[in-house]
Amino acid sequence: MSQTAIPFFFMRGGTSRGPYFNRDDLPADLDVLADVLVAAVGSGHPLNIDGIGGGVAVTTKVAMLSRSDGDWADVDYFFAQVGVEERRVDFKPTCGNILSGVGPAAIEMGLVTARDGETTINIHAVNTGAKVSALVQTPHGVVSYDGDTQIDGVPGKAAPVALQFMETVGGVTGSFLPTGNVIDTIDGIDVTCMDVAMPMVIARADSFGLKGYESATELDDNKGFYTHMEAIRREAARLMGMGDVSNSVTPKFGLLAKATQGGSVAARYFMPWKCHPTMAVTGAQCLASCVLTPGTVANGLAPLSNESPALIVLEHASGKIDVAVDYEHSAAGFEIKSAGLVRTARKLASGTLFVPAKVWEGN
Structure with missing residues (x-):
């Protein structure tokens, strides 16, 4: 045989x-x-x-x-x-x-x-x-x-x-905000480290001198951005208690910017050494949660209501994805309860x- x-x-x-x-x-x-x-x-x-x-x-x-x-x-x-x-x-x-x-x-x-x-x-x-x-x-x-x-x-x-x-929430790191902070500054870049469906390191596109609307190919060709992003990702992972992630695809990296196509926010998701051509379902939940959480790097990017569940529409490199997030504000703080999406x-x-x-x- x-x-x-x-x-x-x-x-x-x-x-x-x-x-x-x-x-x-x-x-x-x-x-x-x-x-x-x-x-x-x-x-x-x-x-x-x-x-x-x-x-x-x-x-x-x-x-x-x-x-x-x-x-x-x-x-x-x-x-x-x-x-x-x-x-x-x-x-x-x-x-x-x-x-x-x-x-x-x-x-x-x-x-x-x-x-x-x-x-x-x-x-x-x-x-x-x-x-x-x-x-x-x-x-x-x-x-x-x-x-x-x-x-x-x-x-x-x-x-x-x-x-x-x-x-x-906290499926990998055990915590919603694994570093204990809403924002951490690493190598001059403000990031939010969050673990919802997928541990992620999230930043604003303009902090890297990007618009946030670039195509996946344009971003993949920007080697300077990837070098800077990877250094931040590895240090963020250490702060998140994930150790050395040089050979791991987690945590993933995400960029946010103001929406231009009628969505809630523009988003790019990295796998992490290539830009996702669309959007990961797990990453979409984490990015939507970041948009809803007070004080994160997403603060001010999207007008939000206080209704729950909230529909967050992410504009990605190939279109849009809708995420319905059920959350609540309580004495214990901000809590993500569940998220719903439709796929095929x-x-x-x-x-x-x-x-x-x-x-x-x-x-």
Whole structure:
């Protein structure tokens, strides 16, 4: 046997795509698992020519699903961010766009039985501990991918997948504001370090001499900005209690500016060594929370009402994304309770993926 066969579904979730596996079909050991995922994606080449990756970070993501043993969740969702040109895997973050496909994939895999009409699937995000409810369209007990919902960054329309994120605060660092401050100044730049769905370091675009409306390509070509940003990100991570993150994609970095297209605020999200072509679902929640929180770097950028839930519309590099944030002001301070978004997903392929047997000989 020269290769090991692994069943998989290949799906687009939100504005990302990648393989969705049953966790039981993969090695339990994380070091071996990382080697398998690197081989599957084809990391180490800019085109991922020896794997099924797409040559950019939003197409080298992996979802691994299993039935949950918990009282609340139906499915455990374990995420991996696989490198494009670097042969490495980061198991620390989660991905909300890929999560958009978890509900449909769980039904396709037989992990969840669909109802006629709509099926609610409770998902435990293993990497961060977040709880997410996904509402999937299932007429006649079958996943429907056809619909009239359009999300910026994806051509055409598809069936909606409504996501409600709960218990997302402090999932990685244990704290809403991990440094204990609303604003920290690092290397002359004011930043807000926040952990909501994804730990992030957030700054105003103009503090770097940027407008905040630049395209992803324009930002990626600005090597001076990336050098400065990465130094700040690493120091911020240390202040957040995350240690040395030179080889980790978290915390992510975000830039904010005043809106120009009718949204609440303009935002750019970094993965962190490339600008996201659209917007991460997890990052959108953190950025929206930053906009709503008094005294952050977002102060004064967006006119806000006191209504909850509040609809925050982020203008990203390819359009807009809406985030409905349920929050409250109490004696204990400002509290994020949950966030809701609507995404779409589509099954692209299913079958058997192969990795060299020298990487893993199978279970």
